[in-house]
Amino acid sequence: MRTDRLVAVLLLLQRREQVTAAEVARELEVSERTARRDLDALAMAGVPVYSVPGRGGGWRLVGGARTDLSGLTAPEARALFLVAGQATAATPAVKAALRKLVHALPEPFRGQAEAAASSLVTDPRRWGASRSEPRPPRFLDALQDAVIRGVRVRLGYVDREGAGTERTVHPLGIVAKGSSWYLVAHTEAGRRVFRIDRVTSAAPTGDPVHRPEDFDLAESWREIADEIDRRRTPLKVHALCAPDGMYLLRMMLGGRLQVGGSTPDGRIEVVIGGDHAYALAGELAGLVEWLEVSGPPDVLDHLASIGHALVARYG
Known part of the structure; x- marks a missing residue:
């Protein structure tokens, strides 16, 4: 995040002519100590910035030095290198705009900005999925x-x-x-x-x-x-889960799990979504060590049937 913060500080200096470390900290949502380090880093990078000591002082750019990017706000600058620069997500138009942005920066920043623009990759595939990259839809x-x-x-x-x-x-x-x-x-x-x-x-x-x-x-x-989500999971199962089973429950069910309060014996109330009673019972059967299902009745019936079948085969 350091490079995009420095660019944001530079743009802030251009818009306001003089800023304090406290103003930079508020704008970029960092500590004043971090803001001071960033201002010092600008000077060390060769940007013509200097401090004005005393009451009413702050930081300024020598001669009001400018780039062609003064219309950008600090939050926009902070987002550019992490959003527009994603190597796997940027369209050709976005990449072209990013190149223009980099060339408009002061020379000491260009190498760092180009590195920041290629530092983040988004991979939407799950582990074990096909290695071929999905193509964007035709239209x-x-x-x-x-x-x-x-x-x-x-x-x-x-x-x-x-x-x-x-x-x-x-x-x-x-x-x-x-x-x-x-x-x-x-x-x-x-x-x-x-x-x-x-x-x-x-x-x-x-x-x-x-x-x-x-x-x-x-x-x-x-x-x-x-x-x-409501349409995909119209069936709701109510259950109690032992605390040490919650991690596994969250890992298996993701967004289909709703967590409620605790009961006097320390167990946790949960509601689990699904679209088919038998399929949902099959998922939950392996969690019997931690989970006690209270309804609906058809899921309980399927759980009992699965339990009998397991005992018959392995008991």
Whole structure:
């Protein structure tokens, strides 16, 4: 994080002409001691920065030295090298913009900035998955362009059942989840989500998008993801878990596990989501040492049946 902090400090000096260590610390959310070290590091790197002692003093750039990046805020500068510079995630346009950014920096920073830009790799694959890198969906660029320009799209789409449809949508945003890409759009039927790898055509109409004034993509996606999770796991199992079994339960179930309070005997109330009673019973059967399931009845019946089958085979 050091290089992007130094760039942020430099931009802050350009905007305000003079800053104190306390102001830098507040802006970058670091300690004053760290802020002072960063200001000293700027001077040591050859940036023309100097301190003004006494009351009303601070740090300044000699002669108001500037780059062409003064429009960036400190948080934007801090994010650039970690987001735009991800070696596996950046598009060609982002990489080109990052190169221009690096060349606009003072010479002492360029090598460090280029190193920072290639220091983070995002790998969405699970262990044991195919080594081949998933390709971006065919119409990703076209849909992203429609979102940016704010124009409607005539969208061809094939649903999970294989049925093809065509409709005009108002693209509102694009979300990457794991290795999959989704288009969030407004339609005649309300807000909808489309997997971009199922899109068969995407033709911009030129008509402007009707975007709700209070629309927030991140908040909208949270609502969508929560609803998808509810649909995927309509079955809820209630149980009590011994404290030393919670680590295994969290590791196995991830987001399908809801943790409640403790009972007088020290066990922990949990709710486990699933989509099929027998499959869920099969998952939980191996946790009988720590877990006591109280319902629903069909899961209890399946657990008993699995237990009898295990005893019959191995008992």
